[in-house]
Amino acid sequence: MNILITGGLGFIGTNLALSLQKVNQHNVRILDNLSPQIHGVIPAVDARILGLANVEIVRGDVCDQAALKTVLNGIDAVVHLAAETGTAQSMYQISHYNNVNSQATAQLLDLLANTPHSVKKIVLASSRSIYGEGAYECKNHGTVYPAARSAAQLKNHQWDPVCPQCGNSITSIATPEAARPSPASIYAATKYAQEDLIRIAGDSLGIGTAILRFQNVYGAGQSLNNPYTGILSIFSTRIRRGMSLPIFEDGQESRDFVHVSDVVRAIELALLNEAANGGTFNVGAGEPTSVLEIANMLVDAFEGKIRPVVTGQYRLGDIRHCYADLSEIRSKLKFEPQISLKQGIEEFANWVLSQPLPEDGLDKANEELKKRKMMS
Numbered sequence: 001m002n003i004l005i006t007g008g009l010g011f012i013g014t015n016l017a018l019s020l021q022k023v024n025q026h027n028v029r030i031l032d033n034l035s036p037q038i039h040g041v042i043p044a045v046d047a048r049i050l051g052l053a054n055v056e057i058v059r060g061d062v063c064d065q066a067a068l069k070t071v072l073n074g075i076d077a078v079v080h081l082a083a084e085t086g087t088a089q090s091m092y093q094i095s096h097y098n099n100v101n102s103q104a105t106a107q108l109l110d111l112l113a114n115t116p117h118s119v120k121k122i123v124l125a126s127s128r129s130i131y132g133e134g135a136y137e138c139k140n141h142g143t144v145y146p147a148a149r150s151a152a153q154l155k156n157h158q159w160d161p162v163c164p165q166c167g168n169s170i171t172s173i174a175t176p177e178a179a180r181p182s183p184a185s186i187y188a189a190t191k192y193a194q195e196d197l198i199r200i201a202g203d204s205l206g207i208g209t210a211i212l213r214f215q216n217v218y219g220a221g222q223s224l225n226n227p228y229t230g231i232l233s234i235f236s237t238r239i240r241r242g243m244s245l246p247i248f249e250d251g252q253e254s255r256d257f258v259h260v261s262d263v264v265r266a267i268e269l270a271l272l273n274e275a276a277n278g279g280t281f282n283v284g285a286g287e288p289t290s291v292l293e294i295a296n297m298l299v300d301a302f303e304g305k306i307r308p309v310v311t312g313q314y315r316l317g318d319i320r321h322c323y324a325d326l327s328e329i330r331s332k333l334k335f336e337p338q339i340s341l342k343q344g345i346e347e348f349a350n351w352v353l354s355q356p357l358p359e360d361g362l363d364k365a366n367e368e369l370k371k372r373k374m375m376s
């Protein structure tokens, strides 16, 4: 197959391209604008992706419809990864996020609707952020989906959401795809818009689609420069610099950390399997890990000396808990995560140590949020 990966020089795209060309011997074409926020002002890319016979790299912007049209030539399937990915940053770069994420997807679909092409499949990288808070269990009301925590709740350090019906305490459970989407950031809203655009247009154009909602993806190759995403990157830099790790809330907020090689396998299953067509699938490890726990694991992996510090600070729009219910992808695509968090974090730390030491961008990013009253 001839596969176009938009954003293919990024973290997930590079790992996917390497796997597709090697294991499955597909031809890969990458469209990527080498965004300076990810790749630096003098752009750096993962050297493993360069000089491969069946990987073609085109520098271009997904917002440029002429560039998109050119790279679609001869393509059988598209994996659409190009996106701006900073949740907090999206709250003050609203039209930019909308352009790169939603509008560029619409332009891609316009080309598929109005010009001759050979595309038979589109796989979209969506995000667990479209759920907002994950699913919870109330003793009285069963499965419930609490609203985002209000500014007043956070101010009072009431970290845990409560039952929307009786106000009692609730327990986080695995979130299924059927959960009601409730995007709480512009980033999440644009990812949800991408889902609808691709699902609806794909259906009407007779193109197979698969939508994958990734949890927190980590592993070798993730951007260590982008201060707006990825706590593992931010924390690694601080540990290497001997700086403390400030942990928001009480540290018990949790995320589902999934290794990039598991995510690559999920994309390949969705791409190459007819059973995925028309489907929406969670992709995660299927287990929650608290932020305090992952911070401690990282300190251990780097043999750091300074333990994380719980600060009680918080960011508006952060969720408390969300982890993936994997029933759907297990049953339809036979997907099973394979890398344990311990193994994955050790491998990640070894890779980080082989990389140049970036500047710490956390304090600056947080200052920006405080100035905009999005963090206290």
Ligand SMILES: NC(=O)c1ccc[n+]([C@@H]2O[C@H](COP(=O)([O-])OP(=O)(O)OC[C@H]3O[C@@H](n4cnc5c(N)ncnc54)[C@H](O)[C@@H]3O)[C@@H](O)[C@H]2O)c1
Pocket (backbone or CB within 6 Å): 006, 007, 008, 009, 010, 011, 012, 013, 031, 032, 033, 034, 035, 038, 039, 060, 061, 062, 063, 080, 081, 082, 083, 084, 085, 100, 125, 126, 127, 128, 213, 214, 215, 216, 217, 218, 222, 223
């Ligand atoms: N990494 C995660 O934890 C995670 C979680 C959920 C969803 N996702 C989604 O997965 C996808 C890939 O994420 P990633 O972690 O590899 O991100 P990344 O930032 O490492 O890679 C994104 C790539 O897209 C490129 N890009 C950005 N804007 C572009 C544009 N206008 N035109 C062309 N290329 C552009 C960047 O240069 C970069 O190489 C994104 O759509 C993201 O929303 C990622």
Ligand SMILES: [Zn+2]
Pocket (backbone or CB within 6 Å): 138, 139, 140, 141, 163, 164, 165, 166, 167, 168
């Ligand atoms: Zn209740």
